[in-house]
Amino acid sequence: MSDFVEGLKRGAKAFKRALGPSRYEAANIKVICPHCQNDIFDEGSAQLNTAGASLLNLDWLNKSAKILVCTKCGLIQWFGKSLEKIN
Structure with a gap:
């Protein structure tokens, strides 16, 4: 049972x-x-x-971008292509 609880904590x-x-x-x-x-x-x-899409109420057709917000100063950076999370 202890291993199960430890596994839950790690998860x-x-x-x-x-x-x-x-x-x-x-x-x-x-x-x-x-x-x-x-x-x-x-x-x-x-x-x-x-x-054009906003005028026709079709905003859902537009592309989206990934944004990263700096945790220190709050600067926002925009990325049109994929990002990879690293540790």
């Missing part, structure tokens, strides 16, 4: 790390904040709206 910690701030690479280059040189970011996404 919960890994899950928390996977969802929290992390380090990233874009095109095999480590992402660094150009403002404060921090390398830990929160990840999000943002819609790349276009006037």
Whole structure:
């Protein structure tokens, strides 16, 4: 029973790390904040709206971008291609 509880604890910690701030690479280059040189970011996404799609109420057709928010200074960086989380 003790092994089971320890396994649950390890799994919960890994899950928390996977969802929290992390380090990233874009095109095999480590992402660094150009403002404060921090390398830990929160990840999000943002819609790349276009006037035509918005006018027709079709925003869901627009592409989205990944964003990284620096955990130290808050600078937001936009990425149109995929990011890879590294540890």
